[in-house]
Amino acid sequence: MSKVFRSLLLITALSSVSQWAQAGNYWKATAKDGWLDGYVEATLLLNGNLDATSIDTDVDNGVVTLRGKVETDTDKALVQELVLGVDGVNGIENMLTVFSPGENEDSAIQRKLTDKKVATVVKTRLLVAPDIGSTKIDVNSSQGVVVLEGQVKNDAEKQRAVEIAKKITDVEQVVNKLTVSD
Known part of the structure; x- marks a missing residue:
């Protein structure tokens, strides 16, 4: 009888430890998603070319769900590009609504907005790239052509910036005018 009782006690103890371990993993994953959600929201709010106050983000296992309203199709694409550039994002479910559709915009205005979006995304990705230490890179975009100018520390940074x-x-061509600083 005591052998059966000890076996039951051991099984109960092991299952309790297992549940605590699973709870720890759950909290670890939840904390990571919470941190990632805050980082994504900060990235969107700090972008000067976007009004992100009506965008809601949720993160589940690294997949970001975007809800809310944006003014143009370009803004919707910009949000998606910015979120995809955040380390730790495994995917996006873009449920943003455009409340002033791009089809009513003049094509020249749409092109300018696209150029601004491209320049902003390139600048953001260069700033957060761990293998690029230079902050002296200017980015200009016109009709799908991105021009990189400024100084980098070495040839590897120069090549990585172009990549x-x-x-x-929306980038069709990259013109590399970067120089390696002395």
Whole structure:
């Protein structure tokens, strides 16, 4: 009888420890999602080309769900590009609503907005890239052509800056005018 009682006690203790471990993993994942949610919201709010006050973000296992309203299709694309550039984001569910659709905008205005979006995304990605230490990179965009000017520390940074710019949506060409500082 005491052998059965000890076995039951051991099973109960092991299952309790297992539940505590699972609870710890749950809190760790929840804390990571909470941190990521705050980082994504800060990234959106600190962007000067976007009114992010009506955008709500939720994060579940690294997947960011975006809800709310933006003014243009370009703003919607900008939000998505900025969120995708955040380390730790595993995916996006973009449920943003455009309340002033881009089809009513003049194509020249739309192009300027797209150029501003591209320049902003490139600048943001360069600033957060861990392998680029230079903050002396100017980014200009016109009709899909991105021009990188300024100084970097070495040839590797120069090459990496071009690679980052080429990966941005709506970038058709990158002109590299970066110089290596002495």
